[in-house]
Amino acid sequence: MDYSNFISLLLKGNPRAAARLITFAENDIAAAEKIINSIYEHTGNAYILGITGAPGTGKSTFISTLTKSYIAQGKKIGIICVDPTSPLTGGALLGDRIRMKQNFSVNNVFIRSMANREQLGGLARATEDVIKILDAYGCDIIIVETVGVGQSEVDIFKSAQTVVVLLVPGLGDDIQAIKSGIMEITDVFVVNKMDLAGADKKIAEIKQMLEFRKNYKYDSNEIHKKYAKIELWTPEITKVNSKTGENFDEFLELIKKHELFLKESGVITNYMKNRITNETLQILKHKLTEKVENLLNSDKEIGKYIDQAIQKSLDPYSMANLIIKMLGLEKE
Amino acid sequence: MDYSNFISLLLKGNPRAAARLITFAENDIAAAEKIINSIYEHTGNAYILGITGAPGTGKSTFISTLTKSYIAQGKKIGIICVDPTSPLTGGALLGDRIRMKQNFSVNNVFIRSMANREQLGGLARATEDVIKILDAYGCDIIIVETVGVGQSEVDIFKSAQTVVVLLVPGLGDDIQAIKSGIMEITDVFVVNKMDLAGADKKIAEIKQMLEFRKNYKYDSNEIHKKYAKIELWTPEITKVNSKTGENFDEFLELIKKHELFLKESGVITNYMKNRITNETLQILKHKLTEKVENLLNSDKEIGKYIDQAIQKSLDPYSMANLIIKMLGLEKE
Numbered sequence: 001m002d003y004s005n006f007i008s009l010l011l012k013g014n015p016r017a018a019a020r021l022i023t024f025a026e027n028d029i030a031a032a033e034k035i036i037n038s039i040y041e042h043t044g045n046a047y048i049l050g051i052t053g054a055p056g057t058g059k060s061t062f063i064s065t066l067t068k069s070y071i072a073q074g075k076k077i078g079i080i081c082v083d084p085t086s087p088l089t090g091g092a093l094l095g096d097r098i099r100m101k102q103n104f105s106v107n108n109v110f111i112r113s114m115a116n117r118e119q120l121g122g123l124a125r126a127t128e129d130v131i132k133i134l135d136a137y138g139c140d141i142i143i144v145e146t147v148g149v150g151q152s153e154v155d156i157f158k159s160a161q162t163v164v165v166l167l168v169p170g171l172g173d174d175i176q177a178i179k180s181g182i183m184e185i186t187d188v189f190v191v192n193k194m195d196l197a198g199a200d201k202k203i204a205e206i207k208q209m210l211e212f213r214k215n216y217k218y219d220s221n222e223i224h225k226k227y228a229k230i231e232l233w234t235p236e237i238t239k240v241n242s243k244t245g246e247n248f249d250e251f252l253e254l255i256k257k258h259e260l261f262l263k264e265s266g267v268i269t270n271y272m273k274n275r276i277t278n279e280t281l282q283i284l285k286h287k288l289t290e291k292v293e294n295l296l297n298s299d300k301e302i303g304k305y306i307d308q309a310i311q312k313s314l315d316p317y318s319m320a321n322l323i324i325k326m327l328g329l330e331k332e
Numbered sequence: 333m334d335y336s337n338f339i340s341l342l343l344k345g346n347p348r349a350a351a352r353l354i355t356f357a358e359n360d361i362a363a364a365e366k367i368i369n370s371i372y373e374h375t376g377n378a379y380i381l382g383i384t385g386a387p388g389t390g391k392s393t394f395i396s397t398l399t400k401s402y403i404a405q406g407k408k409i410g411i412i413c414v415d416p417t418s419p420l421t422g423g424a425l426l427g428d429r430i431r432m433k434q435n436f437s438v439n440n441v442f443i444r445s446m447a448n449r450e451q452l453g454g455l456a457r458a459t460e461d462v463i464k465i466l467d468a469y470g471c472d473i474i475i476v477e478t479v480g481v482g483q484s485e486v487d488i489f490k491s492a493q494t495v496v497v498l499l500v501p502g503l504g505d506d507i508q509a510i511k512s513g514i515m516e517i518t519d520v521f522v523v524n525k526m527d528l529a530g531a532d533k534k535i536a537e538i539k540q541m542l543e544f545r546k547n548y549k550y551d552s553n554e555i556h557k558k559y560a561k562i563e564l565w566t567p568e569i570t571k572v573n574s575k576t577g578e579n580f581d582e583f584l585e586l587i588k589k590h591e592l593f594l595k596e597s598g599v600i601t602n603y604m605k606n607r608i609t610n611e612t613l614q615i616l617k618h619k620l621t622e623k624v625e626n627l628l629n630s631d632k633e634i635g636k637y638i639d640q641a642i643q644k645s646l647d648p649y650s651m652a653n654l655i656i657k658m659l660g661l662e663k664e
Contacts, residue, residue: 033649040647055387128648269642276641277628279648280655281621287652288620289613291661296609309608310601315372316460316608317365320615328660329623 001031007038010137015110018137022112025129029286032129039136046078046135046142047259050157052182053166054174055147058192061242062166063145069248070141071108078134078142079111080127082156110134124155125282131159154182158278161271162258164188167206169198175209183209186235187258190251194239206237232265233258295323302326333363339370342469345408347442350469354444357461361618364461371468378410378467378474379591382489384514385498386506387479390524393574394498395475401580402473403440410466410474411443412459414488442466456487457614463491486514490610493603494590496520499538501530507541515541518567519590522583526571538569564597565590627655634658 003024009017025032051066053059067077112130114123127144134142144160146153157163165186167174175183191202236254240247262268296302305322308314335356341349357364383398385391399409444462446455459476466474476492478485489495497518499506507515523534568586572579594600628634637654640646 036647036649041644044644272642273638276638276648276651280641280651281624281628283648283652284624284655285617285621287656288624288661289617292613292616292620296613306605306608309612310604312373312376315368316611316615317368319608319612320619323612323616324619329620 003031003035003038007035010039010133011042013138015137018110018133019112021133022130025133026114026126029125032125036129036132039132043132043135046131046139047162048131048142048144048160049255050144050146050160050163051166052146052153052157052164053192057166057168057174058242059145059166062190062192062240063143065240065242065245065248066143066251067109069245069252075140076108076138077110078131078137078139079109080130080134080142080144081111081113082123082127082144082146082153110137110139122155122282122286123153124158124278125286127156128159128279128282154185155278155282157182157185159275161262161268162187162255164190164255166190166192167202168193169196169202175205187233188251188254189235189237191237191239192242194241194247195244199239203237203239210235210237232267233261292323292327295326299326335363335367335370339367342371342465343374345470347469350442350465351444353465354462357465358446358458361457364458368461368464371464375464375467378463378471379494380463380474380476380492381587382476382478382492382495383498384478384485384489384496385524389498389500389506390574391477391498394522394524394572395477397572397574397577397580398475398583399441401577401584407472408440408470409442410463410469410471411441412462412466412474412476413443413445414455414459414476414478414485442469442471454487454614454618455485456490456610457618459488460491460611460614486517487610487614489514489517491607493594493600494519494587496522496587498522498524499534500525501528501534507537519565520583520586521567521569523569523571524574526573526579527576531571535569535571542567542569564599565593624655624659627658631658 001024003021006017006021006024010021021035025035051059051063053062063079067079070077112134114127114130131142131144144156146156163182163186165182165188167189169191189206191199191206193199236257238247238251238254240251262271296306302319302323305314305319309316309319333356335353338349338353338356342353353367357367383391383395385394395411399411402409444466446459446462463474463476476488478488495514495518497514497520499521501523521538523531523538525531568589570579570583570586572583574580594603628638634651634655637646637651641648641651
């Protein structure tokens, strides 16, 4: 299929073209490859904000308020909802509660739900493609909303320049619910619902957690390389009231401060390298998995291995090693 | 390291050995490989139940009641909590609310939380290893509890003989929250909190959904092969009250009925093949990802590609193709 018409419309800011291209890319990785190939040179202008928080932390109200602030600044916003329980809807932005459609676009806001779909090649791969399409579409800010508890969400957040974690005054369950890998790459902590009792206590808890982290010696080179900013950026903490908009100015300042830090420290280069490495890795994972799946389902030799495994004379790890040998990958 | 002492203790049913081996396997995939290699011939005796439900469906009370029923039958139970928001605790089983420890073992119950940890090689791989260790440890029933919304949970459920989805009377948000891939492999639907108004309406909704599914023509061979049971088994629906234990007898009968069906229809062979294929695939994914990650981080040629990608002259899909060529995998 030829996507060039859709792509030229996309580059002119046509929301329906954006919606169609996203659907093509999600449903068919070969289509995604063609589309990204064509639009890649037009990407790289959007600022990507990863926003996460456990259910109950008020993510959708927070994002609605944030989006309105950005719109007031004349910005064009893309929102990608990865959280399957997200009640965030076009309706929510307009003040009602219509259930979200897959795509929703109005007044410089484009919302896309990635929830409850099986993404070929994984959620991180699919989300990255949607980010690129919205970037080429002309979004200034792309908000990626996740629930922060899944395995693939850490990978998703490698695409974000700034990672924001939302917490609420209370028992600390929200801190525990967030995947530890995400905590380590969080740039700004926001205590939402600051009108509730315990907001300052929550801030103190976050500080304590960060203090602990500061003293923690990462023994893995991996983390040092990937999260270079850990040592250069001390995560900011603030509190807001998303319903009234109280303190959002300060929050927006912190985002700007972090954006500036990335540029001035040179960490942005590191970020770009990591992002590209991660994207390529996600794509390779999919392509290699496809190859191996085909092999597992068709090769006669492997059929024998499976029978041996059923009879308990070959375990899956040993079988995996035999297949790596078959593929000619045993060395290196 | 030599795990043989732990393994011989494990095979004698020592819970501390089980806990240690699980930790070793989770933290180090090379250790997992050695351990699974040694215990594999002692696995295959446990019946694996996948239980999922959105937050608020009462999963932990349900699982507590279920566990007590099985204990009363003299069974030994393993529980693996994948749901990071799970309040299921050793304490819950004993009637209080102590926060769950990573491992908890008492009265023929062994609980392991997989939540909030970064599992090397993915959650599905790690969960499968824990299942095998608890199987060799002597568990008759292994319950795998997930929240049912994540990408990797569909893979996790490929290990379960019987998949149970918990719903509650109400608005239907719980149906929407469950990942579609899971709905397709569900064997028993349970409407929990049957004392609430609307339990029968919820049953009618599930029936309607299944009716829709029956008429749906799966166009992919994949699904036909993997989920052969879709065409042979009509999912059962029941309602229970987990707090009082009302109707649990019927639920237990349905599990038995499904177990019998798997054996008598021969679908169990299909299940075993799929499970082994999936396990091997998860391991291969990890091993190949490791290889590719090393390559991405060390190879000079690839360093050049990354620079080109930053300059927007090479997109990640094209880069992935170049790497596949480098690995000698371009054909097939």
